[in-house]
Amino acid sequence: MVTRRPKILFIGYGHLARSLISVNFKKNNIIHAVNSKNNFYSINLNKKIKSRDPFYDFIFLLVKPNTFIKKGIEFRTFISKNSKIISCIAGIKLSYISKVLNTKKVIRIMPNILAKNNKSQTFVFSKDKNILNKKFIDVVKSFGSYHYVSNEDQINVATAVFGSGPAFIALLINSYILAAKSLSKNTNLKDIDLINLFQNVLSDNLNSNELDKFINSISSKKGTTQAGIKFLKSQNIKKIMYTTLDRAYKRARELSIEK
Numbered sequence: 001m002v003t004r005r006p007k008i009l010f011i012g013y014g015h016l017a018r019s020l021i022s023v024n025f026k027k028n029n030i031i032h033a034v035n036s037k038n039n040f041y042s043i044n045l046n047k048k049i050k051s052r053d054p055f056y057d058f059i060f061l062l063v064k065p066n067t068f069i070k071k072g073i074e075f076r077t078f079i080s081k082n083s084k085i086i087s088c089i090a091g092i093k094l095s096y097i098s099k100v101l102n103t104k105k106v107i108r109i110m111p112n113i114l115a116k117n118n119k120s121q122t123f124v125f126s127k128d129k130n131i132l133n134k135k136f137i138d139v140v141k142s143f144g145s146y147h148y149v150s151n152e153d154q155i156n157v158a159t160a161v162f163g164s165g166p167a168f169i170a171l172l173i174n175s176y177i178l179a180a181k182s183l184s185k186n187t188n189l190k191d192i193d194l195i196n197l198f199q200n201v202l203s204d205n206l207n208s209n210e211l212d213k214f215i216n217s218i219s220s221k222k223g224t225t226q227a228g229i230k231f232l233k234s235q236n237i238k239k240i241m242y243t244t245l246d247r248a249y250k251r252a253r254e255l256s257i258e259k
Contacts, residue, residue: 005030007053011075012062019113025142055080061087065255072100084131090159091255105131110158112166115143123147123158160248168244173198
């Protein structure tokens with residue numbers, strides 16, 4: 001027996017929406033997208049279509065928080081009786097989404113931009129766990145790993161750590177690359193070698209304890225490594241990272257009350 005592919009609608013088709021379209025996600029689902037002008041597109045066929053499907057299994061909310069606050073009620077027209085709403089909107093609470101869309105079948109998820117390569121850690125919350133059926137879990141697992149959280153505020157934490165996190169990490173890595181290149185103009189360091197340096201360190205150290213031991217193993221007294229480590233600690237790098245994540249987390253919480 002051939003299983004029917006789920007029908008999915010993306011409301012909004014920006015960077016995050018595009019990052020969700022992995023090869024498996026596209027293969028296993030029928031995906032439409034609608035933009036701000038109510039133009040519909042078939043993602044599978046890569047073309048504009050004249051009309052939407054009347055019955056979507058899953059409707060992804062992929063608009064900015066302010067857009068949902070201003071126009072969310074207009075999205076009711078896309079919802080059928082059995083549609084489940086999957087919100088990827090930072091900060092907007094499940095209860096508010098449910099009220100605006102007049103449905104209790106609402107799930108909040110927080111994937112990240114690595115979903116396109118099936119490498120997202122995707123966090124999930126719903127007041128009704130019964131709607132988190134196999135079909136839904138299969139959809140989310142196509143983005144990467146699946147993590148259910150027991151309260152809604154943990155979605156705000158996931159937004160800061162895993163949603164925004166890739167940008168913070170990319171900034172740190174790029175800062176290291178640019179600094180290394182600036183150290184000596186004649187060395188001609190290559191980006192790939194510096195990125196491989198990060199990948200190789202991480203491949204050998206899979207948790208915080210291993211990283212601490214790794215640092216200590218190469219930080220000889222009065223040596224070059226210790227000189228650099230001492231400076232980083234003097235700048236309170238742990239506090240800088242905590243404050244970075246804390247500000248992203250607090251901003252996610254602020255978005256829920258700005259409406």
